[in-house]
Amino acid sequence: MQRKKLNIGLFGFGCVGFGLYQVLERTPTLNATIKTICVKDRHKQRPIPADRFTYHKEDILGDKDINVIVELIDNADEAFEIVSAALRSGRAVVTANKKMIAEHLAELIDLQRTHGVPLLYEASCCASIPILRNLEEYYDNDLLESVEGIVNGSTNYILTKMASEGLSYDAALKEAQQKGYAESNPLLDTGGFDAKYKLLILAAHAFGGILKPSEIFNAGIDRITPLDQQYAREKGLKVKLLARAFKKEDGTVSAFVSPHYIAPTDRLYNVDDVYNGVTLKTVFSEDQFFSGKGAGAYPTASAVISDLSALTYDYKYEYKKVNYYEHITYSHDTLLKVYASSQSDYQADVAAYFEEVWEQFSNGRQCYNIGTISLGNYARLYAEKPVSLIVIDRHTTGEEVLAGVDIEALVATP
Ligand SMILES: NC(=O)c1ccc[n+]([C@@H]2O[C@H](COP(=O)([O-])OP(=O)(O)OC[C@H]3O[C@@H](n4cnc5c(N)ncnc54)[C@H](OP(=O)(O)O)[C@@H]3O)[C@@H](O)[C@H]2O)c1
Structure with missing residues (x-):
């Protein structure tokens, strides 16, 4: 089979864009060259000659010689304009922009269908871990029970540094930013938004x-x-930020992002620093575990390269579950085991949100409650009180409760 030649128009030359440029130079078997690079800031020093760059998106979008657009910019709204224009013009697109995809997934699927061109985005979820193509191709049936994991490299790096080196939250965040692991807007990572987009x-x-x-x-x-x-x-536990989607007994799916206490027996316990880890559970084969670097220039660029390579064989996502299976219903009526810490003054107020409280502690200034709480009441408590909430046991959830809470009214925006 003859591999297609890729003539690339690249948007963005930051951490991932420059990483892609370097990785491509060391991937000679891929029949791909970058023709034009579009960036924003005319005054920035660049590591390669200035004549490789343009500041006008039309120089790429209007160039008929360019047959693939790679979108690696840090603005989700501008990225959607670029990606949708590229798909409309009949060009295949590769992107790493999870916020843009999460905000427009249904429209992006329609655009691919209408214009008959693929959009690939393996780098958007867990950078170097090949999770999306596995979900598409290997788990293309209805036996999957859960997808759960550490999907944000910078928060995992921050939590690891806080636990292992005793760094303060601010010092650990600064280090993650210096290493290029954090998004330009750190709240996207630290607030759990990036993990939510990936989920x-x-x-x-x-x-x-x-x-x-x-x-x-x-x-x-x-x-x-x-x-x-x-x-x-x-x-003997570690705090990890988990993104979780799991099927419950009634067939509905629960999906949320929260810090969790993780025990040494859990495979996610040893997923530290900028690594990501994902566990998939199926009805007959139990758990599978994927791990790899979840951020950084080269790990992310390597997933973009893999998508480019897939394009040379005309690969596209078929969205098998979206297209061929009965639509799944999501529900927030799940009971969680949760640890909630706050100032001691709030202890009784916080306890009132719980279905049941089993353990309480107070040193007169700070306190915690431990017990069971519905996901809906967890969201309400998080929105209404200055409280830190950490799920205690990720393996014992899924029990039904009728929370009667409107999650959309409680979810914050970054
Ligand atoms: N960094 C990671 O580890 C990582 C991992 C997975 C996914 N991602 C995703 O990859 C994407 C890029 O992230 P990054 O870390 O490489 O960002 P970055 O280092 O901040 O670089 C952003 C680049 O986008 C350019 N840009 C911004 N707006 C533009 C526009 N309207 N037109 C053309 N260029 C524009 C900037 O131009 P100037 O150079 O002129 O400022 C810069 O080169 C994001 O969607 C991010 O979520 C990143």
């Missing part, structure tokens, strides 16, 4: 339902206190 994409490929970002509850790591870390140390 939305993973859930669409895993279960077929296309949610809106406002329909998935996300709690971040920005409220975690030294008391929470001390609790983890005393119990």
Whole structure:
């Protein structure tokens, strides 16, 4: 089979864009060259000659010699304009922009169908881990029960540094930013939004339902206190930010992002630093575990390269679950085991949100409650009180409760 020649128009030459440029130079077997690079800032020093760059998107979008657009910019709205224009013009597109995909997935699927061109985005979820194509090709049936994991490299890096080196939250965040692991707007990472965008994409490929970002509850790591870390140390646990989508007994799917206490027996326990880890559970084969670098120039660029390579063989996502399976329903009526820390003054207020409280502690200034709480009430508590919430046991959820809470009204925007 003859591989197609790719003539690339590249948008963005930051961390990932420059990484792609370097990785492509070392991938001679891929029949691909970058023809033009579009960036924003005319005054920025560039590591390659100035005549490789343009500042006008039309220089790429209007160039008939360019047959693939790679979109690696850091603005989701501008990215959607570029990507949708490229698809409309009949060009294949590769992107790493999870916020843009999560906000427009249904429209992007329609555009691909209408114009008969593919949009690939493996780099958008867990950077170097080949998860989307596995969900599309290998798990293309209805036996998948859950997709859960650490999907944000910078928060995992921050949590690892806080736990292992005793760094403060601010110092660990600064280090993640210096290493190029954090998004330009750090709240996207620390508030759990980036993880939520990835979960939305993973859930669409895993279960077929296309949610809106406002329909998935996300709690971040920005409220975690030294008391929470001390609790983890005393119990031999680690705090990790997990994105989870799992089928419940009634066939509905629960999807949310929250910090979790993870025990050493859990495979995600040893996923540290900028690594990501995803566990998939199926009805007959139990757990599979994927791990790899979840951020950084080369790991992300390597996923873009893999998508480019797939394009040379005319690969496209078929959205098998979206197209061929009965549509899945998402539900927030799930009971969670949760640790909630706050100032001691709030202890009774916080406890009132729980179905049942089993354990309480207070040192007069800070306190925690541990017990069961519905996901809906978890979201309400998170929105209404200054509280740090950490799920205690990810393996014992899924029980039904009728929370009667409107999640969309409680989900914040970054
Ligand atoms: N960094 C990671 O580890 C990672 C991992 C997975 C996915 N991603 C995703 O990859 C994308 C790029 O991230 P990054 O870390 O490489 O960002 P970055 O380092 O901030 O670079 C952004 C680039 O986009 C350019 N840009 C912004 N607006 C533009 C526009 N309207 N037209 C043309 N160029 C424009 C900037 O131009 P100037 O150079 O002129 O400022 C810059 O070169 C994002 O969607 C991000 O979510 C990143």
